[in-house]
Amino acid sequence: MQPAQYFALIVYTLVTVLLVGGMLLAAWWFGAKTTNRNKEMAYESGVVPSGSARLRLYIPFYLLAIFFIVFDVESAFIFTWAVVWDQLGLGGLIHITFFIVALLLGLVWIWLKGGLEWGPSKMRRQEKGVVASEA
Secondary structure, three states: OOHHHHHHHHHHHHHHHHHHHHHHHHHHHHOOOOOOHHHHOOOEOOEOOOOOOOOOOOHHHHHHHHHHHHHHHHHHHHHHHHHOHHHHHHHHHHHHHHHHHHHHHHHHHHHHHOOOOOOHHHHHHHHHHHHHHHO
């Protein structure tokens, strides 16, 4: 590739960096420089906060959120494929089949590892296990 082909990319990058830098500089320049105790206090829908905002959250919640994102992105790819399936032909069908099979194998692996078992149903199973082990 010749350097002339990169000219548009270089100009675009420079304009973007200058624009972002200019906006950051303007925000710093025009922003309020004074502070007080009330300004630094957390605002929670008009209610004076009580206690710490640092709460311990249950880790499986985050795992479930990540699983949701992965399978949500999967559905976006499958819907996109469905729109143009007639143009992709057999090659597109083979690719989407491998894609779906790989994701299904991932789901089965998560299921077997217990990644989907959390919350009330897991607690009920544990209680039954404790009762059965005591007998």
